[in-house]
Amino acid sequence: MISPINEPAGLLDFSSKLIRWYHRHHRDLPWRHTNDPYRIWLSEVILQQTRVAQGMPYYLRFVEQYPTLRDLAAADEKEVLRLWQGLGYYSRARNMHQTARLIVQELGGNFPASYAELIKLKGIGAYTAAAIASFAYNEPVAAVDGNVYRVLARIFGIKTDITSSGARKEFTALAQQLLPPDDAATFNQATIEFGAIQCQPVAPDCLLCPFNDVCYAFAHGAQAQLPVKGKKNKVRDRYLNYFVVEKEGRLALRERTTKDVWQGMYDFYLIEAAEETTDLNELESDHVLAHWLEMGEVVRTAGPYVHLLTHQRLYARFWHLRMPPERSLLLPDNMAFYNQEEVEELPKPVLINSYLIQYFFS
Ligand code: SF4
Incomplete structure (x- = not known):
């Protein structure tokens, strides 16, 4: 670690430098103009899975459709998922919706106002609870997301694997030490924003960085090595055969009710195979398919389409x-x-929607 910044005066200097940087460089984003915990929560859930530019239209559509927590709680889950369509991680939308209902039904619509209460809610983890508690209520708790891991690991030369079990505790303790108790909201926003636009993963702007005189990574040319990230989880290949049944211009779809990807979304009849196949005979032991093949005809096959999820690679063929x-x-x-x-x-999942756009919607 670089010594000057570890001294108490260095810590103070870190926060004030960072906050000064923030005031000069931060982006003007709609969720930074509110202290409504519901809107902050919504923005955080959206930004967990997408970049600001892609997430912004979703945020704006959501607050237009559901301006308050009560509006979201009163919505039909199908509508919520439809609005979320394209963002992925649909369980987050379902959890958010269920939690909104719980707050309205069991807490009288009062959004929990402390980190300790927020973290008890379904779908709200340590980062999101700290973000809401600090941005909405200025509670002095450090919010540590991927940006913060990167900034702290690089400046302080921390080599702990950020995917390891103790990492969150270590990085949160340091961030907590750096956080000025009277301005937690700005400090958290500043660290996250600094990671997002100055100390970026691939091309950090070190030459114009206010910390380049004390940054461990800059001094050692170790920007590419920090933060240390363990091996990525293995990606599982799955082979999906979708049957698009059309009758008199209408399509048969089903709701996915099992605990798997896309729960609550709609797709077509699916036969999953151990490997890729172009031969329908290999799938005919499925009695539903056998019945359909007796009655109708295959008018098109399409694919395979490759669709990547976090831990799965899907190969989808449509019949x-x-x-x-x-x-x-x-x-x-x-x-x-x-x-x-x-x-x-x-x-609908994006994969299904893409097929429909190409072949069904005129
Ligand atoms: S000097 Fe470079 S690596 Fe260090 S904090 Fe600044 S941008 Fe990040």
């Missing part, structure tokens, strides 16, 4: 089956026919 209008058709549970307008309204 479009057209059914004759005169015959009635058996559909599995959770499945129903929808016309084009209804299909558009359903919440």
